[in-house]
Amino acid sequence: MPTDDQTGLTDYSPDGVDLTLIRWLLSLTPAERLNLAELSANEILAIRELNARA
Amino acid sequence: MPELRYTATLRALSTGGVDFILVGGLAAVLSGAPINTFDVDVVHSREPGNIHRLLPVLDALDAVFRIQPERRLKPNASHLSSSGHLNLITRHGPLDLLGTIGQGLGYQDLIPHSVELHISEELRIRVLDLETLIMIKEELGGEKDRAVLPILRRTLEEQRKR
Numbered sequence: 001m002p003t004d005d006q007t008g009l010t011d012y013s014p015d016g017v018d019l020t021l022i023r024w025l026l027s028l029t030p031a032e033r034l035n036l037a038e039l040s041a042n043e044i045l046a047i048r049e050l051n052a053r054a
Numbered sequence: 055m056p057e058l059r060y061t062a063t064l065r066a067l068s069t070g071g072v073d074f075i076l077v078g079g080l081a082a083v084l085s086g087a088p089i090n091t092f093d094v095d096v097v098h099s100r101e102p103g104n105i106h107r108l109l110p111v112l113d114a115l116d117a118v119f120r121i122q123p124e125r126r127l128k129p130n131a132s133h134l135s136s137s138g139h140l141n142l143i144t145r146h147g148p149l150d151l152l153g154t155i156g157q158g159l160g161y162q163d164l165i166p167h168s169v170e171l172h173i174s175e176e177l178r179i180r181v182l183d184l185e186t187l188i189m190i191k192e193e194l195g196g197e198k199d200r201a202v203l204p205i206l207r208r209t210l211e212e213q214r215k216r
Binding site for chain 1: 055057058059060061080083086087088090172174204208209212216
């Protein structure tokens with residue numbers, strides 16, 4: 001979420017995209033990006049499943 | 055819901071000798087876009103030989119149509135020859151096989167707009183480039199496609215700075 005970046009500790013594009021996140025992802029190899037996508041999708045599904053049961 | 059195993063799906067297609075291009079959300083992630091996705095979208099070659107190689111791979115993946123998974127409807131050669139979209143569920147999660155994307159672009163049309171990425175020593179896959187992914191989403195103009203465009207455009211800008 002874009003917030004006050006007067007301290008220079010954040011970097012959002014004018015349309016609100018977190019550029020630091022993009023740069024971090026670009027620093028990974030394709031295999032690492034694929035692995036991250038797989039892990040994060042599974043984590044999200046696991047959390048959804050846990051909450052559906054609650 | 056099976057555990058999502060994108061790498062296993064891509065490896066199965068690759069080792070089965072299937073000609074395909076990864077498109078959609080996972081292609082965007084592999085290009086560096088920070089988005090979440092829950093399926094593997096590929097445009098496959100609809101050449102008879104490729105369909106012949108694709109069918110046993112789908113069988114090994116237990117692929118059936120997602121719309122009524124309980125009916126266990128398997129895709130056949132005729133389905134795979136069509137220009138339409140096949141929304142499947144496999145043992146490794148959802149897999150969409152797309153005959154064409156955008157304004158009727160098939161495998162051969164997309165080859166010049168794809169790059170080969172090395173995932174590991176034994177796994178190399180063709181991935182649609184970010185420019186084309188953006189162009190297709192702009193053409194489609196759906197709400198879901200428009201929502202992700204700012205992230206894809208900024209990723210392309212950052213990619214070009216490298």
